[in-house]
Amino acid sequence: MSGNMAVQLPYMFTERMNHLLGDQFESFMQSYEQSPHAGLRVNTLKISMEQFKEIAPFDLRPIPWCETGFYVPHGVKPGLHPYYHAGLYYIQEPSAMAPVEQLQVQPGDRVLDLCAAPGGKSTQIAAKLQGKGVLVTNDIHAERTKALAKNIELYGVRNAVVLNESPERIAEAFPHYFNKVLIDAPCSGEGMFRKDEDMVKSWEHHSVEKCVLMQRDILETAARLLAPGGTIVYSTCTFAPEENEAMIAAFLKQNRDFTVTTIADTAGFAPGRPDWVREMLPAQAEETEEVLEQTRGTARLWPHLLEGEGHYVAVLQHIEVAQSDSDSKLSENVIDESALLNESSEDRSFLRSASYPLTKADRKKERLLRVESREGSDRGTRSGKPSGKAGRKAKEAGGRKSERGHTRATDSGNVDPLAVYSQFVKENLDMPLQGETVCYGDRVYQSAVGASRLEGLKVVRPGWFVGAIKNGRFVPSHPLACALRTSEARRSVNLSSADGEAVRYLKGETLNIEQERIMLHGETLSKGYVLVCIDGYAAGWGKWLDGVLKNEYPAGWRWTSR
Numbered sequence: 001m002s003g004n005m006a007v008q009l010p011y012m013f014t015e016r017m018n019h020l021l022g023d024q025f026e027s028f029m030q031s032y033e034q035s036p037h038a039g040l041r042v043n044t045l046k047i048s049m050e051q052f053k054e055i056a057p058f059d060l061r062p063i064p065w066c067e068t069g070f071y072v073p074h075g076v077k078p079g080l081h082p083y084y085h086a087g088l089y090y091i092q093e094p095s096a097m098a099p100v101e102q103l104q105v106q107p108g109d110r111v112l113d114l115c116a117a118p119g120g121k122s123t124q125i126a127a128k129l130q131g132k133g134v135l136v137t138n139d140i141h142a143e144r145t146k147a148l149a150k151n152i153e154l155y156g157v158r159n160a161v162v163l164n165e166s167p168e169r170i171a172e173a174f175p176h177y178f179n180k181v182l183i184d185a186p187c188s189g190e191g192m193f194r195k196d197e198d199m200v201k202s203w204e205h206h207s208v209e210k211c212v213l214m215q216r217d218i219l220e221t222a223a224r225l226l227a228p229g230g231t232i233v234y235s236t237c238t239f240a241p242e243e244n245e246a247m248i249a250a251f252l253k254q255n256r257d258f259t260v261t262t263i264a265d266t267a268g269f270a271p272g273r274p275d276w277v278r279e280m281l282p283a284q285a286e287e288t289e290e291v292l293e294q295t296r297g298t299a300r301l302w303p304h305l306l307e308g309e310g311h312y313v314a315v316l317q318h319i320e321v322a323q324s325d326s327d328s329k330l331s332e333n334v335i336d337e338s339a340l341l342n343e344s345s346e347d348r349s350f351l352r353s354a355s356y357p358l359t360k361a362d363r364k365k366e367r368l369l370r371v372e373s374r375e376g377s378d379r380g381t382r383s384g385k386p387s388g389k390a391g392r393k394a395k396e397a398g399g400r401k402s403e404r405g406h407t408r409a410t411d412s413g414n415v416d417p418l419a420v421y422s423q424f425v426k427e428n429l430d431m432p433l434q435g436e437t438v439c440y441g442d443r444v445y446q447s448a449v450g451a452s453r454l455e456g457l458k459v460v461r462p463g464w465f466v467g468a469i470k471n472g473r474f475v476p477s478h479p480l481a482c483a484l485r486t487s488e489a490r491r492s493v494n495l496s497s498a499d500g501e502a503v504r505y506l507k508g509e510t511l512n513i514e515q516e517r518i519m520l521h522g523e524t525l526s527k528g529y530v531l532v533c534i535d536g537y538a539a540g541w542g543k544w545l546d547g548v549l550k551n552e553y554p555a556g557w558r559w560t561s562r
C-alpha cells in the first residue's frame, strides 16, 4: 500500500510501477505526498498574452511546454473571478496542455478532437485556429457533450461543430477530411490518482484491458479520418505501457504509412519506453519489433520529473505517397467534398437526423435554411484548408451572395427568419459572418462545415449558435455575445471587475447605467441590445433603456458562489 501518503494507491499499481521504474520508484512515490499542480491556459481567442499579463489577477509562473499556460498558486481559485466567466482562461491540469502543443495546429487547419469532453483540449485547439479552419469536437457520451458545448461557447469559439457520435460514424461522414486529429483517449487514468481519488476507486472497473480495446478501435478509425500527410496526436493520462507504447507499436505495425515524430525532450519530458513492452508484453513486442523502437520518440510526462500529474503523448505522422494511386484517390475524395457542399444545398434531411438540441416541438416545425456567407465573410475558411482544388471550388461557391434554400414562414410570427436575422445583424453588429447560416427549428447557427456532411449524425451544435427567432424577432444568443469583440457590437458597456458591478451582472442583477456609459459604434441609438464587457472583454448581453440595463445573462450560467 501507499504508506503514509495522502492517496491510497492500488497495490497492483504500485507493484507494477516499482518493477518498471526501478531506482526512480522512490521519487515517483514521493510525488504523491505533494499537492497536485493546478494550471490555467489563457484563451487567446479573447485576449492576447500581453493583455492578459497586464491584467492577470494572480501570480503567474509559466508552464514550460505550453506558451499560453501558467501554474496557479496553491490556494488560488481562478474559477471565482469574473475573468473566468468572461472566458479569458481555461482551468486545466498542466500536463494535459502538452498534447495539443504537439499537434502543431495552424489557423486554417481542419481539426478533429475525437474524445473531447469537457473540452479542455478543444478550447486549446480553437485558440490556435484563431477562428480560421474547422474544429469538429466530439464525445461519445451524450451527457458529457453538454459541458463540451458550454465550454466551446464560453470560450468564444466560432468555427466548431459539436458531435455526440462514435468515431466510426464520423469516419463515414468525414473520410480523410481532417489534417489534424487528436485522440485524448479514454484510459485507466493512473495519472489522475493524485488529483482525483475517485480515479483510484474506478481504476479496477476501467481496467487496462478494457481501455486497450477502446483505444485500438479509436486509433484505427482515426486513420480513416485523416487526410494524406496529416498528423494524429494520441494521448492518455495513464502510465500503463499497454495503453501507451504497446498501443502505438500495434498501430504502426498495422499502418505502415505512419511514423512517429520524435517529441523533443525539453521541459522534463521523458522518452517512451519500448523496453517496457519487451519486458511486460513479450508476445506483443515480438509481433511489433520492427516498429517498436520508434515509440522511444513518444513522450512520458512524469509527476516526479516535472510539475504536472502525468501524461503520455505520441505524434503519428502520415507519410503521403506522392503520385500513387491511393494518393490520387484521396484527392478525388477531397474534391468530391466541395461538390457535395454545393450539390446538397437544397437538402433538407440534415435536420431530421439531428438528435440534439432539437426538442419534440422543434422537430415538428423543423426546417433547414441555408444561405451563402454574408458579404465580406472570410471565404477562404469555409472549407477548411484554403489550398487545393476543393478550397478554390468552395471559394467560388462562397463568392455568390444569393440566398439558397427556402425561407418559409415560421410558427413564431410568420416571419422570414433570415430576414429577421439579417436585420438584427445590420442594426447590432459590425462584423462579417463566416460560413453558412443554418436554421434548426427556430435556432440560427453559423456553420463552418457543409450541412450535408452532418447528415445522419448526432449533432449537438452544427456551428456557432447565434440566436433564435422568438415571436417574430431575432433574440441574440449568449454564445454570440461570448465570441464578440467590443468593436464588433454597435453598443457596448464596460463593467469593472474591481468594483463589484461585474459580479452583480454575472449574478443576473439589473443595473442602472447612465446613457453616457453606453459606447456606440457607428450610427445607432443607445436603446437596444448592449454587449456587456468586463474590463473590456465580452461576457454577455444586456438590454438598455432609459438608464436601466436589463440583464440577459442566462440563468444556467450565473455566478452562484457568493
Ligand SMILES: C[S@@+](CC[C@H](N)C(=O)[O-])C[C@H]1O[C@@H](n2cnc3c(N)ncnc32)[C@H](O)[C@@H]1O
Binding pocket: 096, 114, 115, 116, 117, 118, 119, 120, 121, 122, 138, 139, 140, 141, 144, 165, 166, 167, 184, 185, 186, 187, 214, 218
Ligand atoms: C480523457 S477524456 C477527454 C478529456 C478532454 N480531451 C479534455 O481535454 O477535456 C476521454 C473522453 O473520451 C470519451 N470517450 C470514451 N470512449 C469514446 C469513444 N469510443 N469515442 C469517443 N469518445 C469516447 C469519454 O466520454 C471522455 O469524455
